[in-house]
Amino acid sequence: MNFSIDHKNPLPLHIQAENLIRNLIKDPQYAGGKFLPNEIQLAKQLAISRSTLRHALNKLVYEGLLVRKKGVGTKVAEPAISSKSKNWLSFTQEMQARGIAIKNFELHVTWVNPDDNVANFFEINTAKKVLKLERLRGKQEGPFVYFISYFHPRVGLTGEEDFKRPLYDILEKEQHVVATLSKEEISAKAADKFIASKLEVEPGSPILLRKRFVYDQGDRPIEYNLGYYRADSFVYTVESRRE
Structure with missing residues (x-):
């Protein structure tokens, strides 16, 4: 050249x-x-x-x-991971569709008392414990997203499931719960010390926060999900068609 x-x-x-x-x-x-x-x-x-x-x-x-x-x-710069608002899939399915091999860096399952936001979404009392799933995920080179999911007790998860599998496959095949609707909020924020340490960025670095509210076929809430993404590794694409 x-x-x-x-x-x-x-x-x-x-x-x-x-x-x-x-x-x-x-x-x-x-x-x-x-x-x-x-x-x-x-x-x-x-x-x-x-x-x-x-x-x-x-x-x-x-x-x-x-x-x-x-x-x-x-x-x-490495090519940014892209997620579309149309044809909603689980994270694993999104990445598989793009031919991206995903590595799980951390996976933690606990039972916790929900905070007010989670309890209000599930319409339950904060004294009622819910399953909390935390996953740090990314490519072989390093993590780019930290997920925190809370599940309604009605779903029936025990915490013994193999959460390395696609999440919504587990819900559908083992609990007969079909995730049908996802409502999402995207915002930009500065990484606090905890999130910065997970995503391997400096505290105060820009990150994207995606809140996902998932419902079953009866429009009943089943999952409250928070996704913290490295801003230099993730693009959220919105596709709209005028009719």
Whole structure:
């Protein structure tokens, strides 16, 4: 690949540098989160100033194609995981449909007293214990989502189930409970220390919080789910059609 700038070209140097780096990003050598050569090397190779190079890099960082880590370097951003609002599936099914192998980093099952939000959704008393399922999941390279699910006691889960299997398959095949409707809320927030430690980001880093309220065929609540996603690894796509 020709990686040089034509200094006689009237096209501004920073745009030429930007175009070259765009091509570099596509090179298999740098795909999947690999670090680019450092700024001094790149600027020297292209015979341009570091400020000109930074102009080009900043544009690509802004577009989400590069990720810059202070004191570490600049690397190619990994493709973000995408989730669509249409054709709702379980997380495992979503990832399988995209050919993404998912790793479970943590899995915890406990019985807890629900807080007011969960109790109000389930229309039960806070003294009534519910099953709480916590899962830290991601790709082989590292986690990108931390799930907390609460289940209505009516569902009949015991905590002994194999929760490495798709969740809604377990509900349907073992408990004869069919998850039919999902209502969701998406918001942006800063990671607190606990979530930051789980997702391996700095406290205060931007994350996406997806609240999912799941109902059965009779519109009865069965699951209250919180999903904390790394903002640099997840895109939520909404598809709408005008009729």
